[in-house]
Amino acid sequence: AQSVAQPEDQVNVAEGNPLTVKCTYSVSGNPYLFWYVQYPNRGLQFLLKYITGDNLVKGSYGFEAEFNKSQTSFHLKKPSALVSDSALYFCARDAGNNRKLIWGLGTSLAVNP
Amino acid sequence: DTGVSQNPRHKITKRGQNVTFRCDPISEHNRLYWYRQTLGQGPEFLTYFQNEAQLEKSRLLSDRFSAERPKGSFSTLEIQRTEQGDSAMYLCASSTGLRTDTQYFGPGTRLTVL
Numbered sequence: 001a002q003s004v005a006q007p008e009d010q011v012n013v014a015e016g017n018p019l020t021v022k023c024t025y026s027v028s029g030n031p032y033l034f035w036y037v038q039y040p041n042r043g044l045q046f047l048l049k050y051i052t053g054d055n056l057v058k059g060s061y062g063f064e065a066e067f068n069k070s071q072t073s074f075h076l077k078k079p080s081a082l083v084s085d086s087a088l089y090f091c092a093r094d095a096g097n098n099r100k101l102i103w104g105l106g107t108s109l110a111v112n113p
Numbered sequence: 114d115t116g117v118s119q120n121p122r123h124k125i126t127k128r129g130q131n132v133t134f135r136c137d138p139i140s141e142h143n144r145l146y147w148y149r150q151t152l153g154q155g156p157e158f159l160t161y162f163q164n165e166a167q168l169e170k171s172r173l174l175s176d177r178f179s180a181e182r183p184k185g186s187f188s189t190l191e192i193q194r195t196e197q198g199d200s201a202m203y204l205c206a207s208s209t210g211l212r213t214d215t216q217y218f219g220p221g222t223r224l225t226v227l
Contacts, residue, residue: 044218103155
């Protein structure tokens with residue numbers, strides 16, 4: 001079955017330091033992979049996606065993600081974290097034909113001043 | 114504002130009551146999705162529409178749940194005889210329907226069943 005795993009429930013990083021939020025996916029076809037961010041009591045905001053091509057994807061708010069097929073990973077990164085980046089981050093993959101998204105459990109990112 | 118909108122934003126109801134939520138997708142988006150999210154969990158797929166046709170329903174969607182998109186524009190999600198376990202955030206998303214396209218989400222409707 002198709003699945004997405006986010007191995008860390010929480011990530012803590014100091015402001016100004018680089019951040020990484022990890023995501024791995026089950027091997028099934030050619031997945032389309034997504035990152036969304038969720039602020040408290042808000043909906044999900046799209047950050048970036050990997051469809052094909054360059055393995056390094058750049059997205060909103062200075063975030064980027066690297067698609068690694070051999071490690072079946074799609075980690076989210078940012079060179080310099082901001083306190084305002086503190087939120088819940090979700091990795092997702094499509095189930096094919098854009099029928100639905102399959103989600104990880106989310107990683108809570110806390111950026112400390 | 115041309116984003117996805119959902120109403121109401123919050124709903125508190127007593128167990129056994131019926132509730133209905135509305136989602137207005139981005140204009141000209143053919144696909145509309147409903148997801149449910151509980152605390153500490155990722156969203157779970159409930160159902161989706163291609164225009165007015167409901168193409169897939171999750172097993173999570175019991176007989177008490179029904180969704181419609183009568184004219185291929187807005188959609189409603191109704192829960193009959195609500196239970197405490199229905200308490201969750203109900204999220205709506207829309208997309209053009211191309212496989213490479215992004216699903217854009219509304220702010221969600223938070224349901225609390227007392």
